[in-house]
Amino acid sequence: MNHDGSSGMVEVEASKAMWGRSMARNLRYIPIINDGDNKNCSETLELDPYPGFEVVKECNNHVANRPGTGLRNLVTTEFERGNTLRCRKTGLLQESVASKCSTTAELRKKTMWTLKHFCSTDDKPQHEDCPAGKDSWCFFQRALTYGKTPPIHQGKSSCYLVPRVAEAVAPHYERLNSVTASACWLTGHTVxxxxxxxxxxxxxxxxxxxxxxxxxxxxxxxxxxxxxxxxxxxxxxxx
Incomplete structure (x- = not known):
């Protein structure tokens, strides 16, 4: 198809054309995998290509990116207040959201295990929700798999957050945890x-x-x- 307009609308117009003509060609798309709030997704859904049939949105990649944006904004805000925060390994959260889950409870558990892992101390380990097995990214669970005594947390700078940082970060995880109640992210597909x-x-x-x-x-x-x-x-x- 030829498009006469801005380059940003090329994908939108192409999507509307594909979905709009699909029934005429005996084809119906089941899910729309997208960012969830961009023009391509919103205008395709407004088109209502299949009256009476709900199009499933799968946009957990967009959801997984929310904490990254929120944490970066938090670091900037705290820096302006004279506080220094460092947020690392947010990719583990995206893996959790993108992994396939059978229930929303399991998905909520996976979205919180990274925060609990990073807030753990020798006096209060919180690794019970971390993935088990020899290939686990959690040093605590790997040690338990091999029947060894888990090492101390001292020196594990990649997993320890001081209390003030953990307190500042926790609300962002809680907000994500409320969002993940939607069943459309259980299938584990990402954009x-x-x-x-x-x-x-x-x-x-x-x-x-x-x-x-x-x-x-x-x-x-x-x-x-x-x-x-x-x-x-x-x-x-x-x-």
């Missing part, structure tokens, strides 16, 4: 992961010896259909 899978399918199609654009477009359509089938099989297996 980046979905884009990566789609790009892989397109690259696979383009890597073949395609002599015409019509043939290339057909290959890309087939690759997209295979990706959709894989998604549906995964959803059926988890139900």
């Amino acid at each position: 980046k992961i979905s884009q990566k899978k789609y790009a892989k399918q397109v690259k696979k199609a383009e890597g073949r010896q395609l002599k015409t654009w019509k043939r290339r477009r057909l290959e890309i359509s087939l690759a997209t259909a295979r990706a959709q089938q894989e998604y549906e099989r995964r959803e059926e297996g988890s139900s």
